[in-house]
Amino acid sequence: MRKDLIIGVIALYVLWSVMDFVIHGVLLTPVYEATAGIWRPMEEMKMGVIYLTTLIAAICFTLIFALGIAGGGMSKALQFGVYFGIGAGVSMGLGTYSVLPIPLSLAVGWLLGTLAEAVLGALLLHWVFGRFGAKSA
Numbered sequence: 208m209r210k211d212l213i214i215g216v217i218a219l220y221v222l223w224s225v226m227d228f229v230i231h232g233v234l235l236t237p238v239y240e241a242t243a244g245i246w247r248p249m250e251e252m253k254m255g256v257i258y259l260t261t262l263i264a265a266i267c268f269t270l271i272f273a274l275g276i277a278g279g280g281m282s283k284a285l286q287f288g289v290y291f292g293i294g295a296g297v298s299m300g301l302g303t304y305s306v307l308p309i310p311l312s313l314a315v316g317w318l319l320g321t322l323a324e325a326v327l328g329a330l331l332l333h334w335v336f337g338r339f340g341a342k343s344a
Contacts, residue, residue: 224261
């Protein structure tokens with residue numbers, strides 16, 4: 208396995224885990240508390256599943272980056288992050304808002320959080336691939 212892919216996945220997983228803590232554990236906490244009746248209690252949350260989904264997402268994001276974005280410059284990485292973030296954020300935030308009784312503020316928070324994670328993730332991978340390895344998979 209290529210060094211840039213391994214470092215990219217690990218770095219992205221760490222970045223997204225920290226951002227998830229800030230977004231969900233700090234910034235959106237008041238909204239989660241106001242809607243406590245629709246969430247599992249903390250002791251029943253499936254934290255292992257959350258960590259696994261973050262890892263799988265980091266692997267897929269890194270592989271997509273390696274296949275078509277790496278070596279294209281910072282502008283291409285930024286575009287990828289914005290497009291991916293909007294696509295994933297709209298489907299997560301507004302898609303969930305359309306079927307679950309969550310406030311619009313939470314849907315927008317998820318959308319913006321996903322966009323921020325994708326943009327920063329793409330910029331991080333641009334740096335990793337430029338520093339540690341091959342320009343494409």
